[in-house]
Amino acid sequence: MKFKMNQPELSSFIKEEAHKLGFDLVGLAQAGPFEETQARLLEHIEQGRIAGLAWFNAERARFSCDPANLLPGVRSIISLGMSYLNEAVEPEVIPGRPRGKVARYAWGQDYHTVLKARMEKLFERLKAHTGQTEARLLVDTARIVDRSAAQRAGLGFWGKNTNLINRRFGSYFFLAEILTDLELEYDPPAWGTCGRCTRCLDACPTEAIVEPWAVHNDRCISYLTIELKGAIPLELRPGMGQWVFGCDICQEVCPYNKKALLGQHAEFQPASPDDAAPDLLAWLRMTETEETFRPAFRGTPLLRPKRAGLRRNVAVALGNAGDPATLPDLQAALAAEPDPTVREHLEWAINRITAAQAE
Secondary structure, eight states: OOOOOOHHHHHHHHHHHHHHTTOSEEEEEEOOOOHHHHHHHHHHHHTTTTTTOTTOOHHHHHHHTOGGGTSTTOOEEEEEEEEOOOOOOOOOOOTTOOBOEEOGGGSSSOHHHHHHHHHHHHHHHHHHHHOOOOEEEESSOSSSOHHHHHHHTTSOEEOTTSOEEBTTTBTOEEEEEEEESOOOOOOOOOOOOOTTOOHHHHHOTTOOEEETTEEOGGGOHHIIIIIOOSOOOGGGTGGGTTEEEOOOHHHHTOHHHHTOOOOOOGGGSOSSGGGTSOBHHHHHHHTSSHHHHHHHHTTSGGGTTHHHHHHHHHHHHHHHHTOGGGHHHHHHHHHHOOOHHHHHHHHHHHHHHHHHHHO
16 A cells, blocks of 8 residues: 655665664665766776786776666665674684684675665565565675765765774675655765774784775775686785685774674674684685585675685685694695695795795
């Protein structure tokens, strides 16, 4: 049944329903072009800060900065946020079994699936009340600058590490959008400041954050462990520490995250401590073949780097862990590994550990 609502009533209805469905943040913004973001992205491309992502060119940047390219006739953006901050995980420490690190957003289920399901329910409720059918649901998979939409809708401000920061939830939250042709009552943009704080810049071990609000993509550990295909540059491997998927360092040191509210979503909780701080030797075995890899990581973001990419990352993490007890496993993995890139990283790990022993 359709109900006639004015803009304030409809806007309040959308927010109430979004919160009922578990979204922690919801804001409404006008769907005009993101002109400042476009200028900034074009500058980043010109300065080589998005190196490694050949598909993100100037044409892509311009397209992404106008929501009308995704939905002709779009008037409004319903910007949604969901926290994934969970309690810190304290895995069992076992001698000779070093552990890796996984970015918090990948501890649980794939967020694309979780958010999309809730967004579809929200849209169904909206459609039932308005008869509105012209919309597009986006969860980090379409050409739109999510953080710019969220900032305009009041969800958070840009931190110096380029993450969006909300004063209640810090920067540990997912973003999604519903583009619609409905006219709504809009929220004011979010504004904030990091002040003189430079903790994220100072803490980055690969020096990817070259200046406030400027990240060299091809030095970022998240890029190196997820997006990069092929060999990781030698000079960056030691700085990766024991991260095997993504990186949270610039978020962990952020003062806003020290007091951020915990999320209340079971889907993003790790099923076991191993999902957050994996046993590296166990993952070395789990990535031996496609037959062992896919069932182990099905339904999680960890499939993204594919078997060779994740195994490469595990090799680097073991090399940085530097435990001589892992050498037999690394040598056995090297003997059986057909992929030349993975072999090179296994050799690097073995040489790094044996060189440390010799010293």
